[in-house]
Amino acid sequence: MSGEVNIKRLAQELNISIATVSKALNDSYEISLKTKTRVWTLAKALNYTPNPAASNLRSNKTKTIAVIIPCVANNFFSLAIKGIEEIARQYGYHVLIYQTHEDTEMEKSFTNSLLNGRVDGILTSVSSNEYNDEYYRELVKKIPVVLFDRVYESLDTFKVTTDDYQISFEATTHLIQCGCKKIAYLYGLDQLPAGRARFMGYTDALHANGLEPREELIVKYQPEEEVNLKQIKQLFQDQQPDALFSSIEEFIIPAYSACIDLKLNIPEDVKILSFSNMSSARLLHPSLTTITQPAFEIGNEAAKCLFKILNKKGIDDERDVVLKSVLIKRASTGC
Structure with missing residues (x-):
């Protein structure tokens, strides 16, 4: 079959409903892994590209998430971003990146600007120059937020840290x-x-x-x-x-x-x-x-937690995720 590759065509070739294909592409918990795999495999084989404008209108989603970090040039955060982007791509999401330069006022300015519907959720590692948990306590009530690496322990949201x-x-x-x-x-x-x-x-x-x-x-x-x-x-x-x-x-x-x-x-x-x-x-x-x-894994896990919130799946899972760091002994300690 030739012609435009859309959801209707995927449904026809797999002999399932358009609704099932749509839910599978969006990783809905209603669809079995076996069916999802069939849909994803065919979509990849036919180079299916979703129509973001149409799907966004139907779902009232932007298909975009924001990552707010102190510094892009920091080795830890650059690796964490890669981990986040890997998961975001699997869900068909775009990633906007903001750096605060360790300034809590800039951090608040960024997050406030994102509350008008520009993004579906926020991943953030907070600035270090000021303790700012009261602001985040209110923020998590307004938009899905996941904190990673630098977190406020008392917040009612997913937090991904190390030991x-x-x-x-x-x-x-x-x-x-x-x-x-x-x-x-x-x-x-x-x-x-x-x-x-x-x-x-x-x-x-x-x-x-x-x-x-x-x-x-x-x-x-x-x-x-x-x-x-x-x-x-x-x-x-x-x-x-x-x-x-x-x-x-x-x-x-x-x-x-x-x-x-x-x-x-x-x-x-x-x-x-x-x-x-x-x-x-x-x-x-x-x-x-x-x-x-494990910077890449921290970003990866934080993104997975955010999509749990966005997809209303797994939101009752353990919210404090702790990954292990590794001591790598080299010449500077000499033993």
Whole structure:
């Protein structure tokens, strides 16, 4: 059969109703997996392309979702976006991406602009410069929202995170097992649950090994790289730590630069590890021990959760999804 490939043609070739084809293409829970597979296979073979204007009018959906993140250039978020886009394509959705540059006012401006029907739902990783849970408490009542990585724990929606506390405990223990007794902590995301969980994992691991956390060994992140470099150099000069544990990858370049400027050898004089999804971590000299989050899988899972809400399927599933990070030991910790 030749001619236009539309839902009617798919129905005729499969000898099923147009309504069944339509529901199968939209992954409706009313249709069996066997039937969906038949429809999807034929649609792919015939290069079927849906008519978005017609389907959107019928369903009152935009077939578009928004992703709001702090920074597109961050390795973690670029991988998470890939995971989101993979799922969105399966559902025939477009993805709009907004970056907040860690500004909660910009974040609110973006989300407010999306409440006029421009998108069907929002995936977001919140900004770190201010605790903003009251705003999101109201937002989730107005539009489907799923939070990932950086979340507000009290919100009544799906949240996809990693085991920040456990992996920080494991990483600190690794440094102690490597002989470190004076471990400095480079503290980012201190306004958010993820940042506080990482810090608690660090302090609890110290206590578990008979070491006391010391305020003078803690450096808090500042937006300017030069300020962070200055802080870390001052830390080395004043406290002589034997290890640096960085809770965010933005500290990595200042930390390595400080060691170069002060002629400190890694890992002989100081060991370094960091949360990071940088593909270049293994190429640094020496290669960097990292806590690597499953960024692609986090984005993938967050998108699946959003489509559960949009399709009213699986909305009673567990709403706090926690994936495991991995400690990848390299030369910068030296054991």
